Amino acid sequence: MLIPPARPVGRELPLLRLVVPPSEPIQQTNNFSGPSQKLVLTDDLKSEISRENERLETAEPQEILRWAAERFGQKFTMATAFGPEGMVLIHMLAEVAPQTPIFNLDTGYQFKETLELREEVKRRYGIEVEYKRAATSVEEYERQNGGPVYRTNPDQCCLHRKVQVLEKAVIGKEAWASAIRRDQSPDRASAPIVGWDKKFSLVKVSPLANWTKQKVWAFITKHNVPYNPLHDQGYTSIGCWPCTRAVGIGEDERAGRWSGFAKTECGLHTS
Numbered sequence: 001m002l003i004p005p006a007r008p009v010g011r012e013l014p015l016l017r018l019v020v021p022p023s024e025p026i027q028q029t030n031n032f033s034g035p036s037q038k039l040v041l042t043d044d045l046k047s048e049i050s051r052e053n054e055r056l057e058t059a060e061p062q063e064i065l066r067w068a069a070e071r072f073g074q075k076f077t078m079a080t081a082f083g084p085e086g087m088v089l090i091h092m093l094a095e096v097a098p099q100t101p102i103f104n105l106d107t108g109y110q111f112k113e114t115l116e117l118r119e120e121v122k123r124r125y126g127i128e129v130e131y132k133r134a135a136t137s138v139e140e141y142e143r144q145n146g147g148p149v150y151r152t153n154p155d156q157c158c159l160h161r162k163v164q165v166l167e168k169a170v171i172g173k174e175a176w177a178s179a180i181r182r183d184q185s186p187d188r189a190s191a192p193i194v195g196w197d198k199k200f201s202l203v204k205v206s207p208l209a210n211w212t213k214q215k216v217w218a219f220i221t222k223h224n225v226p227y228n229p230l231h232d233q234g235y236t237s238i239g240c241w242p243c244t245r246a247v248g249i250g251e252d253e254r255a256g257r258w259s260g261f262a263k264t265e266c267g268l269h270t271s
């Protein structure tokens with residue numbers, strides 16, 4: 001049984017400074033012009049990130065999450081696509097910082113099994129993962145663009161349905177948790193535990209950066225963590241249904257994403 005700890009309270013953050021431009025309009029999707037508030041990477045913050053990254057390199061993920069939740073309070077958030085690593089982090093957050101706001105980028109193209117997992121998280125952990133969506137429905141978006149954009153320009157589709165939605169979702173936030181692992185791909189090989197995400201102007205915390213796939217699944221089995229049943233059907237990495245296929249024996253675990261395109265990342269974890 002999970003016993004939530006006393007609610008951590010975010011410390012005062014003397015090192016952080018938010019820049020708020022005067023009444024900049026916030027727009028979404030195709031003409032989204034970017035976040036209206038950005039955390040500034042001061043020299044002090046840069047030093048702190050470097051220090052904590054070094055200190056936490058060999059720490060357990062729970063300790064890393066606890067540090068982030070105490071350091072940033074409600075300005076610490078997590079985005080999840082309910083992958084195995086994300087489910088491990090949700091399980092850990094339920095124990096060490098259950099008040100952390102968690103959201104899912106609901107592109108409109110997610111598998112029904114993925115959406116059902118959100119309900120399972122609510123049942124099992126009492127955590128309501130918030131959907132964040134583009135302003136346009138899938139139907140409107142495809143009508144505006146003369147058909148499914150994922151077929152012709154998946155970079156643009158990911159930009160509109162994921163990246164720009166995340167930019168808006170993290171307005172006012174100072175740090176976010178990601179579930180990436182270094183051994184997932186060359187793009188992720190040098191991911192720090194605590195780093196600066198210059199794309200979104202946030203402190204990025206990756207508690208599982210130095211975990212392996214085997215370690216993730218061992219944790220899931222040991223703690224009976226819920227997971228997407230599509231993993232049992234050969235889907236090693238799951239994103240939107242039009243851009244995900246099961247992989248064959250010997251294939252890279254992310255080979256089923258954007259198969260047929262040179263694309264390997266949705267743009268959330270690239271600078």
Ligand code: SF4
Nearest residue numbers: 150154157158240243
């Ligand atoms: S993964 Fe595919 S369907 Fe989903 S946002 Fe990216 S291109 Fe569009």
